[in-house]
Amino acid sequence: RVDPNRPGWEDRDRFVLSKGHTAPGLYAALANRGFFPVEDLLTLRHIGSYLQGHPNMNETPGVDMSTGSLGQGISAAAGMALAAKYQGKSCRVYALLGDGEIQEGEEAMMFAHHYKLDNLCVIIDNNGLQIDGNVADVMNPYPIVDKLRAFGIETMEIDGHDFEQIEAAFYMARVTKGRPFAIVM
Numbered sequence: 671r672v673d674p675n676r677p678g679w680e681d682r683d684r685f686v687l688s689k690g691h692t693a694p695g696l697y698a699a700l701a702n703r704g705f706f707p708v709e710d711l712l713t714l715r716h717i718g719s720y721l722q723g724h725p726n727m728n729e730t731p732g733v734d735m736s737t738g739s740l741g742q743g744i745s746a747a748a749g750m751a752l753a754a755k756y757q758g759k760s761c762r763v764y765a766l767l768g769d770g771e772i773q774e775g776e777e778a779m780m781f782a783h784h785y786k787l788d789n790l791c792v793i794i795d796n797n798g799l800q801i802d803g804n805v806a807d808v809m810n811p812y813p814i815v816d817k818l819r820a821f822g823i824e825t826m827e828i829d830g831h832d833f834e835q836i837e838a839a840f841y842m843a844r845v846t847k848g849r850p851f852a853i854v855m
């Protein structure tokens with residue numbers, strides 16, 4: 671639930687691109703949703719452009735959180751979800767994390783479970799790679815699903831290239847009550 675004509679709408683759903691280096695994908699989605707002209711995508715990372723290498727909530731319409739330091743996005747998303755609950759808002763918060771990134775920031779997962787943040791959906795891009803090489807060789811986070819469940823997170827592992835599985839997972843995230851939801855793709 672977003673409104674490109676009101677990017678700061680209080681009741682909108684929030685999206686935190688914790689793996690901020692994948693900002694070009696976010697920018698393409700925002701442009702195609704109407705937050706800014708598609709033609710502006712050609713200014714990506716140009717001097718003076720509001721479309722830089724990492725999302726900036728102060729410059730780019732539709733960006734809910736400035737990100738770049740890996741591991742911090744999940745904490746910000748959990749805080750947004752808790753604030754929405756305290757304020758009685760029905761908005762949802764979605765956070766996209768990388769599998770290498772989850773080597774840090776896990777305390778936010780415990781926080782999300784403790785506060786029963788059923789309005790929080792964590793998506794983990796489990797591609798096995800990070801800047802320093804294979805995720806398992808740098809600091810092995812596997813088995814991701816088991817660890818998330820140990821934190822009290824309702825978890826579903828899917829093929830991130832199968833649109834029916836993606837749709838089913840986001841449906842389950844919306845209907846799950848009393849605990850946060852994670853989709854491992």
